[in-house]
Amino acid sequence: MKQSLAFAKWVKKSFLKNSKQTFLSIILLCLISIVLEKLLYWLFLNSVWLGDANACREASGACLSFIREKFVFILFGLYPREILWRPILAMILFLTLLFYSLKFERWNKSLVVVWLFNMGTCTWLMYGAPSDKWGGLPLTLILSSVGIFISYPLGILLALGRRSSLPIIRVFCVCYIELIRGVPLISVLFMASVLFPLFLPEGMIIPKLLRAQVAIILFAAAYMAEVVRGGLAAVEKGQIEAAQSLGLNYYQSMRFIVLPQALKYVIAPTINTAIGMFKDTSLVAIIALFDLSLTTKTALKDPDWLGFSVEAYLFASIIYFIFCFSMGRYSLALEKKFVENKA
Amino acid sequence: MKCALQKIWNHPRYRQYLYQVLFFVFVFAIGVYLYSNVVENLERQNIASGFGFLTQEAGFFIAESMIEFWSEDSYIKAIFVGILNTLKVSLIGNVLALGLGIVIAISCRSSNFILKKLSYLYIDIFRNIPLLLQLFFWYGLFTEVLPDIKDALNPLPGVYFSQRGFFIPFFKEHFIWKYVLLSFALCSLISFKLRTFYPLLMIPLVWLLGGAPSEITFPTLEGFNFSGGLSLSPEFTALMTGLVLYTAAFVAEIVRSGIESVGKGQWEAAKSLGLNSQQTMKLVIFPQALRVILPPVTSQFLNLTKNSSLAVGIGYSDFVSIMNTVMNQSGQAIEAVLIIMAVYLFFSLLTSLIINFYNYRLEKREGR
Numbered sequence: 001m002k003q004s005l006a007f008a009k010w011v012k013k014s015f016l017k018n019s020k021q022t023f024l025s026i027i028l029l030c031l032i033s034i035v036l037e038k039l040l041y042w043l044f045l046n047s048v049w050l051g052d053a054n055a056c057r058e059a060s061g062a063c064l065s066f067i068r069e070k071f072v073f074i075l076f077g078l079y080p081r082e083i084l085w086r087p088i089l090a091m092i093l094f095l096t097l098l099f100y101s102l103k104f105e106r107w108n109k110s111l112v113v114v115w116l117f118n119m120g121t122c123t124w125l126m127y128g129a130p131s132d133k134w135g136g137l138p139l140t141l142i143l144s145s146v147g148i149f150i151s152y153p154l155g156i157l158l159a160l161g162r163r164s165s166l167p168i169i170r171v172f173c174v175c176y177i178e179l180i181r182g183v184p185l186i187s188v189l190f191m192a193s194v195l196f197p198l199f200l201p202e203g204m205i206i207p208k209l210l211r212a213q214v215a216i217i218l219f220a221a222a223y224m225a226e227v228v229r230g231g232l233a234a235v236e237k238g239q240i241e242a243a244q245s246l247g248l249n250y251y252q253s254m255r256f257i258v259l260p261q262a263l264k265y266v267i268a269p270t271i272n273t274a275i276g277m278f279k280d281t282s283l284v285a286i287i288a289l290f291d292l293s294l295t296t297k298t299a300l301k302d303p304d305w306l307g308f309s310v311e312a313y314l315f316a317s318i319i320y321f322i323f324c325f326s327m328g329r330y331s332l333a334l335e336k337k338f339v340e341n342k343a
Numbered sequence: 344m345k346c347a348l349q350k351i352w353n354h355p356r357y358r359q360y361l362y363q364v365l366f367f368v369f370v371f372a373i374g375v376y377l378y379s380n381v382v383e384n385l386e387r388q389n390i391a392s393g394f395g396f397l398t399q400e401a402g403f404f405i406a407e408s409m410i411e412f413w414s415e416d417s418y419i420k421a422i423f424v425g426i427l428n429t430l431k432v433s434l435i436g437n438v439l440a441l442g443l444g445i446v447i448a449i450s451c452r453s454s455n456f457i458l459k460k461l462s463y464l465y466i467d468i469f470r471n472i473p474l475l476l477q478l479f480f481w482y483g484l485f486t487e488v489l490p491d492i493k494d495a496l497n498p499l500p501g502v503y504f505s506q507r508g509f510f511i512p513f514f515k516e517h518f519i520w521k522y523v524l525l526s527f528a529l530c531s532l533i534s535f536k537l538r539t540f541y542p543l544l545m546i547p548l549v550w551l552l553g554g555a556p557s558e559i560t561f562p563t564l565e566g567f568n569f570s571g572g573l574s575l576s577p578e579f580t581a582l583m584t585g586l587v588l589y590t591a592a593f594v595a596e597i598v599r600s601g602i603e604s605v606g607k608g609q610w611e612a613a614k615s616l617g618l619n620s621q622q623t624m625k626l627v628i629f630p631q632a633l634r635v636i637l638p639p640v641t642s643q644f645l646n647l648t649k650n651s652s653l654a655v656g657i658g659y660s661d662f663v664s665i666m667n668t669v670m671n672q673s674g675q676a677i678e679a680v681l682i683i684m685a686v687y688l689f690f691s692l693l694t695s696l697i698i699n700f701y702n703y704r705l706e707k708r709e710g711r
Contacts, residue, residue: 014456021455028457168363172370179684182691184649186663187683194676198384199377275471282473286656293476300483309483317472317480324471 053305066308067315070299074316077135077290083128087138090122094141104334119146131209135290137319143291144278147216152270154217155224160254162225163232173225180222185283188215193287212284220277227269231262264338271331275324292316381677396673403668405660407576418669425665426686432582432661433648439587440647441640444594451599462595469592475653477589481581482657492567501561503569509580510562513573519553578659582651590647594640601636602628634705641698645691662686
């Protein structure tokens, strides 16, 4: 009785506060039910699950058989079908370790070693086919995870450089960070795809994937640096002075006193930057690397299956969404934990 | 001798000099090495370097342009057209994204449960899908799902949606509209500065002086296309839709947390002074929230401008996409990439300069 009364109170407070709110609630409910009904018909009742493209075109619903037909291509790109177990196994290894590392208590040095080993194994697995055959979700995961792993320490170095007392190093770091943050990623990727070959000595060829990876790392490092800088600024000055009075040198005071605090302050923004990078790897599609977004776009070019963009892009969007959304929620949870710990 | 070296090494200042010199030599050596490689490679491939090619004939068409452009015009003019298009997209996009973002932020704080949840849902969905994919999606939707131009959708009289674009009624072309827009920009700046709305009265005056043109043209189907009215290409509309919806989600989140950052005591104080909720928002909460909101929102504006470069993915002729064409056509890759970077850098630095100046003024006025 008490519960239902509380529920009624909650309903009254959040839906029917006054006549204006009641009106708004009714309108919104109507809109939602119309949209949901349309979605239900489009996605389930009128959709085609098994038919071919012609059956799809006749139906008024979604063409899910397009997804059924193309999902292997969308997920794995041009990777040879007979050794598809390799990217699948690599992804399973990667995601398992990722899940294992979610718990903050498990972060330590041996985990870093395990990660390096894991990444090595994944690379070996992927190299069952040359890197220009890689594609789809594994490629997106490789570009973003390697990008995050390498840009993070680089970003720390840049942030330390930006706050350094040595003018030449400081100016260099400031210029680098502001330059990179001022230009769009696509221009850095253009640079990677057309200019990097010119920078190399004659006869030396670096595969396009690696060039794009370098571009993503260089780009992300600048953003990571700004995040880390925020953390460094949040560390009290007394901490550095205390470290100095203990006789620690620059390296020691940064390594043991300042950085552990600074990095902890900015875990949530760091993960948010990582999410941004994960999304940004989709830009490699523009320089024709077959990541998840380009495999989706290419799947649509099959002359037998023209005209199912909405289904295809929704499918790819859901995959991206799952990754980004869960990372975002994870960062929120971690932040909450730290706030609680502090209090 | 060893002793002297040790002395230098142990002296903190000299050691700092040493580190910096070493760092400088290191960076310089890498730079020289890369430069020599570039020169060598260019010579070997017989590519002429330099910006001389810019005055040559472009030789390609640009689908959308705010000024007249022919394929006989120079590369410089093509680049200028691209910059104008990018500015147009980012100007309109930023205004719309800011507006939508504020509306969603306010809905997030609504006491209505459904509205609140819907706004959070919006933020979660649009923030967590890559912009490029969203652009692909809208472009696919507008070019595949909409009907052919012959049986264009006609949701409102005079408004047509078709695969070839969107057609809406619009004011007939008249020279005075340019000046009305200009006076709008000027007057809003002045009224923002003086904090009154009176300067805005100038706008209708300018319009009246120009003979008060009010003729509206409606799009009509003639042959295979519409004429009259305002036509928006699917590329432009998709780019705009994607950019605005994506950026608005970020702006909403910033504005929401900015409003929440203002202490609860401020609300209570305003209430006890007898202000109603609208006055509280306008006079007490928002001015304080603005200080928190402004820097991240500015960086979102810059992000939108940078993100408009994704237009190259759906074929809208923005600056980057035109530079891409220039690069492929002329083969001057280094120069093209340098121009892209320089132009974006110029606009980013300009914006940060203005914002820093504004912040400085704000702080000075508050006497901090």
